[in-house]
Amino acid sequence: MRQTFNLGVGLVLIVDKNDADKIINELKSINENPFTIGEITE
Numbered sequence: 001m002r003q004t005f006n007l008g009v010g011l012v013l014i015v016d017k018n019d020a021d022k023i024i025n026e027l028k029s030i031n032e033n034p035f036t037i038g039e040i041t042e
Contacts, residue, residue: 009037
């Protein structure tokens with residue numbers, strides 16, 4: 001299956017930085033493994 005499908009990042013969310021911690025905690029509460037991959041600077 002790893003040869004057929006990209007098993008990397010499955011979904012990207014772009015959220016307000018003031019809400020990021022709350023959203024990360026919500027995702028963790030449903031057994032997801034969220035992580036930050038970047039930041040919008042402009």
